[in-house]
Amino acid sequence: MSLVIHNLHARVAGGQEILRGLNLEVQKGSVHAIMGPNGSGKSTLSKVISGHPDYEVTSGEVLLDGVDVLAMEPDARARAGLFLAFQYPVEIPGVSNANFIRAALQARLKDGEELDAVDYYGDLYKEMDKLEIPRTFTSRSVNEGFSGGEKKRNEVLQMAMLKPAYAILDETDSGLDIDALKVVAAGVNALRSPSVGMLVITHYQRLLDYIAPDVVHVLVGGRIVRSAGPELAYELESKGYDWIKETLTEDAHAVELASV
Amino acid sequence: MSTEVISQIDVDRTRGDFSYPEQHTFDAGTGLTHGTVDYIADVKQEPDWIREFRHKALDVFLSKPMPTHWASKDLENIVFDNIRYYLANSQRPTRSWDEVPDDVKRTFERLGIPEQERKFLAGVEAQFDSEAVYSNMKKALGDEGVIFVGSTEGLKEHPEIFKKWFGKVIPTGDNKFSALNSAVFSGGSFIYVPPGVKVKHPLQAYFRINAENFGQFERTLIIADEGSEVMYMEGCTAPKFETATLHSAVVELVAMKGAKIQYVTVQNWSANVFNLVTKRAIAHEEAEVKWIDCNIGSRLTMKYPGVVLKGRKARGEVLSIALANNGQHQDTGAKMIHAADETTSNVISKSISIGHGRSTYRGQVHIPRHLKGCKNNTECDALLINSTSRTDTYPAITVRGSRNSVQHEASVSQVSAEQIFYMQQRGLSEAQAMSLSVNGFVNDLVREFPMEYSVELKRLIDLEMEGSVG
Structure with a gap:
């Protein structure tokens, strides 16, 4: 049981290719992290998997427990068990959080x-308490006037309520101070279980101090270029993305030499 | 549309879109002449003063040109000669639901009328084409002196009250369509609430057009005497016919000193209905009039509920929601005429345009120079669902003198693709997402509505959005 991405090529409709043959497998029960420099295709990956209409898949597959989701509407993918915690959660004026969820x-x-309304509110309050969200939250409009921390907590709350099989967390650490980050990470950790696979997308190693990944991948130029254990994140943190790029250039050079 | 067996009735998802075969005992025929007016007056056995009133009104109607200075050109497509002006089965509404003719009863049962009466209404009137077929009010209200009857019964049985106010708030010649209504009016409600009586539960009227090529011209007059309170609600539906149907009502409200009237409309006309309605209230000293107006459906709606703030500290309010779907034009708004010191008015209008739908806000606020302490607040917000949707705002606010204050805000927003994607990512279909956005947009207004109507409105919005996506 896993989320499998096979040879995925995608672009903004009519534009340059951004994902260029991406391969990845996230098993249920595991947490994978994707790190990468700006412009490497991290956010594109999350949007393509979840079916954002601005993106176009030119080839490849995304399989959710063996089912190809690329032909499905975004809502059908979501109902099939896919959840995306947005980097920039969207405001929905006039729609309360409680009604939305x-x-x-x-x-x-x-x-x-x-x-069942009683059960629903019971579950909602329980999850809100875990995330230290006050009760007044239920009647506020979705993300409207929320601080960065509130928005991210709301994403995790929705994830807790919707119980996805696979969750992608897109730069969940962006815009959070350290206290908010701890609360959000604790919320995410509480959701780790053998029945959920998580893909944590981040630019910085910092988040991975709190959400410990099983596997770390490095995304550069629309491809996964390195995969290793958690130690890779620290190596990246100390050496920087340039280090990966340099080793890649060497690799490419080696490939070129080999092909001559 | 002739169906013989009930099981063959043409129904779609919208609850109002079905019709039963016609069997009218009274039919004024097609077209409008002085003969038509006489036919109506004869059938209804009206007193002479009403017959004269009708004939004069017809002359005014015939002499007045179509409004052209701002009205939609679509008005020219109304062929008055093709319309039937009076259709009825009987001249007297029954007081007992059991006595309502079976086909009519089935119509209203499908629309949920007797059920609502049992649940939360103090009185109900159900009009089928030209006449009320059922009219009932809780006995306790009658004992307190409250009158709730059809307009014909009102003018015959209570002439001393009726005559005093009828046609005084909206004179015959106010506009071409008020003149038309005055010539051929039939049905509608007459309500009188005696001084100090507070009617706790709403009174409701239900207007149903069943016949094709038909014009419904109900006439409603509500008088809330000193210190009294009343809430009146009306619902309107019609089946979808190929040809144009005309609905042209006149509604007059009089709130005496310290009285409160709330008038709630939830209309769900089918897309062939020209809905041209004149609604106005007079608010005397410290009186309050609130129009809550939800316009869904119709081909063209032109409606601008107004309040003449005649007495000191009178208060007028219009809360309106208009939803213009493909091929529809909602031209709605409000008129607030300040005519006394310290009068206040509040207008909040929200419109939603879908597909090629068009919504127009047209407002008039008038505060003359000699007054002081008057206040107006106007807010109009428009939501566009597609790039082909259209909205226009024409707020005409005339405030003279320095002792009055006025505030106006307008906004236009569009449902963004990001918003829809976000909701879809949570598992909502595109239509559900749209519907949630639209409901969110009108939410702060809908909170002001009676519970039963906010539920109804939400359901209607869901239906409209369902049909507009995909």
């Missing part, structure tokens, strides 16, 4: 089935 859960039920 409730509508999302309701959308997962069969026609004619109704969410």
Whole structure:
């Protein structure tokens, strides 16, 4: 049981290719981190997997437990168990958080089935408490006027409520001070379980101090160029992305030499 | 549309879109002449003063040109000669639901009328084409002196109150369509609430057009005497016909000193209906009039509920929501005429345009120089769903003198692709996401509505959005 990305090529519709043959497998129960410099395709990857309409897949596959999701609408992918914690969560004026999450859960039920309101609020409050979210939050409009920390906590709350099979966290650490980061990371860690696979996308190693990954991948130029254990993150942190780029140039040089 | 067996009724998802075969006992025929007016007055056995009033109104209607200075050109597509002006089965509404004719009863049962009456209404009137077929009010209200009857019964049984106010808030010649209504009006409600009586539960009227090529011209007059309170709600539906149907009502409200009237409309006309309605209130000293107006459906709606703030400290409010789907034009707004010191008015309008739908806000606020301490607040917000949708705002605010204050805000926003994607990523379909956005947009207004109507409105928005995506 895993999220498999196979030879994925994608671009902004009509534009330059950004993902250029990306391969990745995230097993259920594991946490994979993707690190990479700016412009390497990190955010593109999260959007392509979740079906953002601005992106176009030119070839490759994304399999969710063996099912190809690329032909599915974003909402069908979500209902199939895919969750994206947005780097920039979107405001929805006039729609309360409680109603929004409730509508999302309701959308997962069969026609004619109704969410039990008492159970729902019970679950919601329990998850909110874990994330130190005050009760007044339920009646506020989704992300409207939220601080950076509140927005990210809201993403984790939604993830907790929707119980995805696979979750992608796109730069969840951006815009967070250290206290907010700890709370958010604790929330994410609480959701780690044998039934969830997580893909944590980040620019900085800092987040990985709090959400310890099983595997670290480095994304450069639209491809995974290195995969190793958690120690890779520290190596990157101390040596910088240039180090990877240099080794790549050497590799490319070696490949060129070999092909002559 | 002739269906013989009930099981063959043409129904789609919208609850109002079905019709039963016509069997009218009274039919004024097609077209409008003085003969039509006489037919209506004869059938209704009206007193002479009303017959004269109708004939004069017809002359005014015929002499007045179509409004042209700002009205949509689509008005020219109304062929008055093709319309039927009066259709009825009976001249007297029943007081008991059991006595309502079966086909009519089925219509209203499908629309949920008797159910709502049992649940939360103090009185109900159900109008089918030209006449009320059912009218009932809780006995306790009658004992307190509250009158809630159809306009015909009102003018016959209570002439001393009716005559005093009828046509005084909206004179016949106010506009071409108020003149038309005055000539051929039938049905609508007459309500009188005696001094100090506070009607706790709403009174409701339901207007149903069943016949094709038909014009419905109900006439409503509500008088809330000193210190009294009343809430009136109306719902409107019609089936989808190929040809144009005309709905042209006149609604007059009078709030005496310290009285409060709330008038709630939730209309869900089918896309062939020209909906041209004149609504106005007079608010005397310290009185409050609130119009809550939800315009969904119709081909063209032109409606600008107004309040003439005649007495000191009178207060007027219009809260309106308009939803213009493909091929529809919602031309709505409000009029606030300040005519006394320290009067206040508040207008909040939200419009949603979908596909090629068009919504227009047209407002008029008038505060003359000699007044002091008057306040107006106007907010109009428009939401565009597609790049082809259109919205226009024409707020005409005339405030003279330095002792009055006025505030105006307008905004236009669009449902963004990012918003829809975010909601889809949480598992909502595109239509559900749109619908949630739209409901969010109107949410702060809908909170002001009675519970039953906010639920109804949410359901109608969901239906409209469902049909507009994909």
